[in-house]
Amino acid sequence: MAVDVGGTETKAALVAGTPERVVAVEQRRRGTPRGVDGPSTAEAVVDLVVDVVDALRPTAEHGIDAVGVVVPGVVDEREGIGVYSTNLGWNDFPFRDLIAERTGLTVAFGHDVRAGGLAECRMGAARGLRNAVIMPIGTGIAGALVLDGRIYGGGGYAGEVGHVDVGHGDPCGCGQTGCVEVRASSGGIARRFTERTGVRVGGAAEVAAMVRAGDDDAAVVWDEAIDALARGIVVLAGVLGPEAVVLGGGLALSGDLLVAPLGKKLDGLITFQRRPELRLAALGDEAGCLGAALLAIDELEGS
């Protein structure tokens, strides 16, 4: 089984497969519960996991071998601990051991974005690559680093590619300035368009539609997003030398409107670094759940 605990929605699935490819046999979606504080939210999340495991157990013809659970925030995969989540409020919560105790199952515990990256690496857009960065671009910009064929977590602190300072000087909620995601996340693009024009938009997809329709303000905001993103990718190219950068999340749905100018910008900025190929994510918002399943299978296989 796989459970992907999101900031607002939790996806659960009964899955079948191998370490190379998993398929969701049966799915459930639930609202992510909120407690009155961080620890009670964490306990409510554990209750939810136990609940969906019980709900899906009868549908599992051959029983459930293990459950993979992924959460956002800072996650220590080795210790099975949710170190910190801004959104959900917990600190150093021992998810893995508690879920194992309550379900009686083998539990793999991981990070939503890194698990999604693992899925893109094993069965999606980064399949066959040894080194890649998978960047889901939504409200913010996260990164899963696939290095020498393995997901690298840095004790839970790696992959904050949205907070690379690319020099534009605008303040970020993280306390720094110039962060990539201030200009290049879906949230940032929508906010900047509104700041510039006074027109409220539902999201970056609307801005993209206006770019296609020839709107000048939308084009300026979009170009600035491309510039920030390209400069962030140049940093990744120099530090990590990935073969590809896989663009995911809501912004990737804009497809060629994103990839074509980004590739051109990269060509202009990169000098001696290896120019990473740009690819679009293949697994959509199922990546985290599929990755959780892969973590569970890996745990069973002892790797």
Place this chain on the structure above:
Amino acid sequence: MAVDVGGTETKAALVAGTPERVVAVEQRRRGTPRGVDGPSTAEAVVDLVVDVVDALRPTAEHGIDAVGVVVPGVVDEREGIGVYSTNLGWNDFPFRDLIAERTGLTVAFGHDVRAGGLAECRMGAARGLRNAVIMPIGTGIAGALVLDGRIYGGGGYAGEVGHVDVGHGDPCGCGQTGCVEVRASSGGIARRFTERTGVRVGGAAEVAAMVRAGDDDAAVVWDEAIDALARGIVVLAGVLGPEAVVLGGGLALSGDLLVAPLGKKLDGLITFQRRPELRLAALGDEAGCLGAALLAIDELEGS
């Protein structure tokens, strides 16, 4: 045996030890030969390696089991190829296979900086850490990434931490602007002091001495170096989350004059990232040679 081929000097050593600790039993230093072009330089380097192996063979009481050879530039460790070297001029030269053929020995082939990082990780300043960045600061600034206890090479393209754009805008020889090493390498510090004052200096050590003596120009240049270096380390902290950054090369000899203000600057810049500990390298200019020996031992152990 271990051979560290430098831009001007090559260090060779007969070594004894384990995968955790090696000791140089007998050493030789030779000038690195130059051919009329890249391929002939590469061939001359192979000749030199064969020559020092022959020279040290009689001193090896129990014979030579393997030789580790490390070179600068872009190196593909997996394929045993020197992909590219600006200084020495070669392209895609199959060092490992040629040296194996000529010496009849098991050969491990690697990158000088990454091998030095491996040595710092196993037996030096980063011992016991799972995640660290080892930064030798000299003419330029390089980086060896220790991730999950292993050296990560990114197909030869990883670790270019000296070319992270930190926004100061000054042009770099690499074709970009704002690179860390333009302001923070020993070479950059000396050059900038001369540009500012018209006074020629032998290197960053002289600038450091003037900072200690209260020279205002030296202090400005030094502060700018600290600032660029700190901003580069913040990027590494967000992308990789290392437990420590190990400062090496000539600039690390300035010790606390480097580490104290750098730590203070980092504290001011870092927000949510894990603040890496700052450490000084422990193995000096022997790191590359000791790392080459470790690569040879690893090759023998089949890891």
